[in-house]
Amino acid sequence: MPRLLEVRDLAVHYESGAGAPVAAARGVTLDVEAGEAVGLLGESGCGKTTLLLALLGLLPPSARVVAGEVRFRGRDLLAMGPSEMRRLRGAEIAIVFQDPALALNPVRRVGAQVAEVARAHRDQGARRCREDAVAMLAEVGFAEPARIAQAYPHELSGGQRQRVVIAQALVCRPALLLADEPTASLDSTAQAELRALLGVLQRRLGLAILMASHDLGALSALSRRLLVMYAGAIVEEGTPAQVLGDPLHPYTRGLSRAYPRPVTIPGARASPLAPIPGAPPDLSRPAPGCAFEPRCAQRQAVCIERVPAAVQPAEGRHVRCVLYD
Amino acid sequence: MTEAPLLRARGLTKRYHRRRASPGTRAVDALVGVDLTLARGATIALVGQSGSGKSTLARCLARLEQPTSGAIDFDGADVSALGGTRLRAFRRQVQLVLQDAAAALSPRLRAAEIVGEPLEILAQGTRAERRRRALELMETVGLPPTLADRRPLELSGGQRQRLSLARALAVQPRLLILDEAFTGLDASIQAQMAALLQDLRRQRNLTYLLVSHDLALMSVLADEVAIMFEGRIVERQEATRLFMAPEHAHTRALVAAVPPLPPAPEAVEGGPAAR
Numbered sequence: 001m002p003r004l005l006e007v008r009d010l011a012v013h014y015e016s017g018a019g020a021p022v023a024a025a026r027g028v029t030l031d032v033e034a035g036e037a038v039g040l041l042g043e044s045g046c047g048k049t050t051l052l053l054a055l056l057g058l059l060p061p062s063a064r065v066v067a068g069e070v071r072f073r074g075r076d077l078l079a080m081g082p083s084e085m086r087r088l089r090g091a092e093i094a095i096v097f098q099d100p101a102l103a104l105n106p107v108r109r110v111g112a113q114v115a116e117v118a119r120a121h122r123d124q125g126a127r128r129c130r131e132d133a134v135a136m137l138a139e140v141g142f143a144e145p146a147r148i149a150q151a152y153p154h155e156l157s158g159g160q161r162q163r164v165v166i167a168q169a170l171v172c173r174p175a176l177l178l179a180d181e182p183t184a185s186l187d188s189t190a191q192a193e194l195r196a197l198l199g200v201l202q203r204r205l206g207l208a209i210l211m212a213s214h215d216l217g218a219l220s221a222l223s224r225r226l227l228v229m230y231a232g233a234i235v236e237e238g239t240p241a242q243v244l245g246d247p248l249h250p251y252t253r254g255l256s257r258a259y260p261r262p263v264t265i266p267g268a269r270a271s272p273l274a275p276i277p278g279a280p281p282d283l284s285r286p287a288p289g290c291a292f293e294p295r296c297a298q299r300q301a302v303c304i305e306r307v308p309a310a311v312q313p314a315e316g317r318h319v320r321c322v323l324y325d
Numbered sequence: 326m327t328e329a330p331l332l333r334a335r336g337l338t339k340r341y342h343r344r345r346a347s348p349g350t351r352a353v354d355a356l357v358g359v360d361l362t363l364a365r366g367a368t369i370a371l372v373g374q375s376g377s378g379k380s381t382l383a384r385c386l387a388r389l390e391q392p393t394s395g396a397i398d399f400d401g402a403d404v405s406a407l408g409g410t411r412l413r414a415f416r417r418q419v420q421l422v423l424q425d426a427a428a429a430l431s432p433r434l435r436a437a438e439i440v441g442e443p444l445e446i447l448a449q450g451t452r453a454e455r456r457r458r459a460l461e462l463m464e465t466v467g468l469p470p471t472l473a474d475r476r477p478l479e480l481s482g483g484q485r486q487r488l489s490l491a492r493a494l495a496v497q498p499r500l501l502i503l504d505e506a507f508t509g510l511d512a513s514i515q516a517q518m519a520a521l522l523q524d525l526r527r528q529r530n531l532t533y534l535l536v537s538h539d540l541a542l543m544s545v546l547a548d549e550v551a552i553m554f555e556g557r558i559v560e561r562q563e564a565t566r567l568f569m570a571p572e573h574a575h576t577r578a579l580v581a582a583v584p585p586l587p588p589a590p591e592a593v594e595g596g597p598a599a600r
Binding site: 191 | 516519
């Protein structure tokens with residue numbers, strides 16, 4: 001049986017006027033199994049969003065896939081025509097974004113907005129679609145789904161709106177949910193609720209989730225595997241505990257050390273956040289070597305000469321760094 | 326004897342009246358009898374969810390909003406009723422740095438002009454002197470002179486936040502209020518900002534009030550954390566005790582919402598020398 005999602009050596013370029021194209025994704029290879037939650041950790045501009053958009057053929061006109069393969073249940077997504085892709089989006093793969101206020105129509109009731117997704121993909125009447133919408137609103141944790149269905153987006157809190165968006169995404173029971181910073185616009189308690197909800201939906205619906213975020217907590221709570229992205233490439237892969245507690249790549253080590261860890265041992269002092277010196281590279285001028293080399297505490301002479309290949313130093317772990325060659 | 330605090334607010338309330346209020350809607354009490362003391366040289370964090378009143382409190386303390394009632398002492402003198410020249414003198418001592426530096430900075434000015442503008446408003450120095458001072462301040466916050474003629478939108482988010490900080494420092498304030506100044510920045514950039522604030526505090530004898538919704542971050546940056554909920558400070562705790570012994574129910578809810586992380590990996594050094 002083919003894998004749910006297979007991405008091989010995907011590269012995406014943005015055209016930037018007369019200048020050199022920006023290599024926003026470079027040689028991205030990843031798999032997502034059915035029912036599995038995978039986290040994509042990276043900072044702004046590392047290519048997380050570009051990668052998710054590329055999977056669904058939603059890249060803006062200035063961007064294009066220049067190399068690689070994307071297969072979903074064995075089907076080649078990059079070769080799909082627009083109408084075939086439209087049938088797939090929402091029905092088999094859905095995507096949710098950071099800001100639920102932008103994803104919802106402000107002048108339509110939210111129940112109708114969930115129902116219209118069912119209407120677009122299912123051969124069934126309007127009434128049945130409305131019933132499916134209300135059932136889905138219950139599934140995402142609304143205690144009074146019929147009442148919520150009658151609400152307009154502005155009558156709901158940010159956390160409630162994000163749940164409506166998730167109901168929209170899941171009403172046709174897709175096998176894979178792509179989520180781009182789904183918790184970023186929410187208050188901390190609403191973030192915690194959403195993290196818990198995504199975990200519940202993943203188990204109950206057998207849903208696979210590929211979630212991009214810079215929220216370490218959200219990713220480590222939800223994902224079985226974590227991929228770390230830097231400057232358009234995946235530099236490390238492992239379980240959250242491995243990647244965050246025992247990282248292999250110097251970037252992952254630096255990133256993990258930059259996150260706050262509240263003091264939970266009596267008498268202990270807070271360890272200061274450890275900054276990574278410098279800034280990410282300009283992706284319109286890719287260096288021949290490792291993209292992290294200028295900021296790396298462990299760099300070696302060879303690092304400026306070639307991009308390291310991905311190696312597997314242990315079962316389930318991958319890293320792109322000459323330290324492990 | 327301990328020194329008098331830099332700032333002491335007592336019984337601050339702020340009531341907003343809704344314009345065009347429909348029948349039945351009442352005024353909104355954004356602050357309800359808030360007391361807050363900031364010791365000299367301390368870093369205090371004000372943490373709460375959106376709508377808890379933390380930004381209103383920050384703006385009242387900076388006298389950008391007039392509290393409905395209550396008193397604010399700064400450096401031992403009551404500043405809650407100041408006006409005119411003396412209010413302007415007070416505002417130089419208390420500077421506010423906001424979350425969205427892109428919105429707070431004029432998009433038409435260049436970086437060095439933005440930093441030098443407060444000096445221009447105060448009619449300090451010649452044009453050349455102000456530019457030199459602006460470049461010094463930019464260097465202080467880690468912005469190289471090569472960025473002096475960039476406009477805000479040509480800078481990264483982290484660089485814009487540093488630029489806001491340099492502008493706030495131009496008038497040599499004693500209290501810096503950073504309202505969600507870390508929000509939206511990547512973790513590695515937040516850590517750079519935190520290190521910079523630490524250095525500045527030592528060099529310039531600054532006192533910080535950090536306003537944020539991010540309890541985990543504030544617990545490692547601040548000496549003490551005050552939790553705001555529905556216009557009140559419901560708890561104030563030493564930052565290192567907060568996650569072990571949260572007292573108020575709302576604090577407990579905020580603490581519970583922070584997902585645990587594996588312990589931080591050790592630093593590994595040595596490499597650049599090998600080149």
